[in-house]
Amino acid sequence: MSSSTWAIETRGITRVFESRKGFLFREATRTEALRGIDLTVERGAIFGLLGPNGAGKTTLTKILSTLLLPTGGTARVLGHDVVREAGYLRPRMGLVLGGERGLYNRVSGRENLRYFADLYGIPLAERDRRISEVLARVDLEGAADRRVEEYSRGMKQKLHIARGILHRPEILFLDEPTIGLDPKSARETRKLVRSLLADGVTIFLTTHYMFEAEELCPELAILSKGRIVARDTVARLRQLVGGDRTLEAEAYGFEDREIDVLRHLPGVSKVLNEEFGPVSRLTIRVRTEETRPDALREILLPGHPEVAVRERRTSLEDVYLDLVEEEAR
Ligand SMILES: Nc1ncnc2c1ncn2[C@@H]1O[C@H](COP(=O)(O)OP(=O)(O)OP(=O)(O)O)[C@@H](O)[C@H]1O
Ligand SMILES: [Mg+2]
Missing domain, CATH: 3.40.50.300 (P-loop containing nucleotide triphosphate hydrolases)
Structure with missing residues (x-):
């Protein structure tokens, strides 16, 4: 042009x-x-x-x-x-x-x-x-x-x-x-x-x-x-940030070992662990053609029967926060 x-x-x-x-x-x-x-x-x-x-x-x-x-x-x-x-x-x-x-x-x-x-x-x-x-x-x-x-x-x-x-x-x-x-x-x-x-x-x-x-x-x-x-x-x-679904899992503290397992699953591009007092929240980005969100739930449930998992479509806001965070690092 x-x-x-x-x-x-x-x-x-x-x-x-x-x-x-x-x-x-x-x-x-x-x-x-x-x-x-x-x-x-x-x-x-x-x-x-x-x-x-x-x-x-x-x-x-x-x-x-x-x-x-x-x-x-x-x-x-x-x-x-x-x-x-x-x-x-x-x-x-x-x-x-x-x-x-x-x-x-x-x-x-x-x-x-x-x-x-x-x-x-x-x-x-x-x-x-x-x-x-x-x-x-x-x-x-x-x-x-x-x-x-x-x-x-x-x-x-x-x-x-x-x-x-x-x-x-x-x-x-x-x-x-x-x-x-x-x-x-x-x-x-x-x-x-x-x-x-x-x-x-x-x-x-x-x-x-x-x-x-x-x-x-x-x-x-x-x-x-x-x-x-x-x-x-x-x-x-x-797509750039990876993952069409985002899962948020809340429980009383996740172990590094669990987070590591999640990180290495196919299709998982990001696992963020944030602590809010006694409660921890994991934010997990996943491509559903590679791993079903249910599989992630099954990994967390044995250690955390109390776990609450929310699943949603990855929003532009997620993408935005990822990119802006990356830049700040
Ligand atoms: N007249 C000015 N003198 C000195 N620094 C300035 C001036 N105008 C902007 N800046 C600085 O330049 C940077 C960018 O400012 P800008 O106003 O363009 O941001 P913005 O993206 O519009 O932010 P916001 O969302 O708050 O409106 C900031 O660090 C701001 O402090
Ligand atoms: Mg402005």
Whole structure:
């Protein structure tokens, strides 16, 4: 594919933050927020970036949306360089960082959007119609003329998204669009994201929530400490960590010998032993075509008649935790 067919294409993006800490003894600190990001995202797709706190998700989102300069490497969005062609790109992208910032609390939602429409250079003749359209889209028509300071968190988030799509961007960056929302508002937001995708908008989304990524994003990348530790479909990520089923067994202390037996069974890729006071929990990842979960139960039962075993499909969350843990080791 030629580079312009990608919605996003980065090569070796790095970002270092240098700051000073302390009052009397000012100590220089250096944070490598991004340590060489190579990433491609197809046009018209929805791509999810997952990672724990401090992984670098917001930093990468800001670089791709021209808000922040990279320290090294190159990034192209819609075929254009985010540093050299920022002016070309800005009107073509939308960015939703969320939170309390960036909205005018003293005026209504509609007035906020008027202000941003002028900023985006939306022609006056079209402005109010366009605003009504996006307000309907985010389901905020009823509250459009109330002051933003009276809005709930969910309503503010909707207004942020309305602002992000007002100028009909070709690509939309959403940094944790559902954080702090109640389940109903979060679900509505995800529905809205899907409807934007149906319009052909490319969506780049960051999240902490595995199920959200699983629900919205056919493909995703996991970021940990400034590096992409995995980039794949949900199904293949599950395979990558090994095992389609996860068993959790709880009992009063497991012996090393037992754990060793489990570890050496065919198809078992991971056995994690955690202690919670007197109770221990084993987390066992197993490929069912090689070993049935019942076989594991049978191994544990003689020594632990009290054992409680739960079995579930390996979730994206398991995969994620494994990968992030591996990176931390
Ligand atoms: N302006 C800044 N000055 C100094 N350090 C920064 C700055 N912005 C980010 N960092 C550091 O860079 C790293 C990545 O931060 P970033 O905000 O990108 O993470 P994140 O994945 O978005 O985390 P979260 O899930 O908490 O939002 C962190 O260690 C953070 O402390
Ligand atoms: Mg962030």
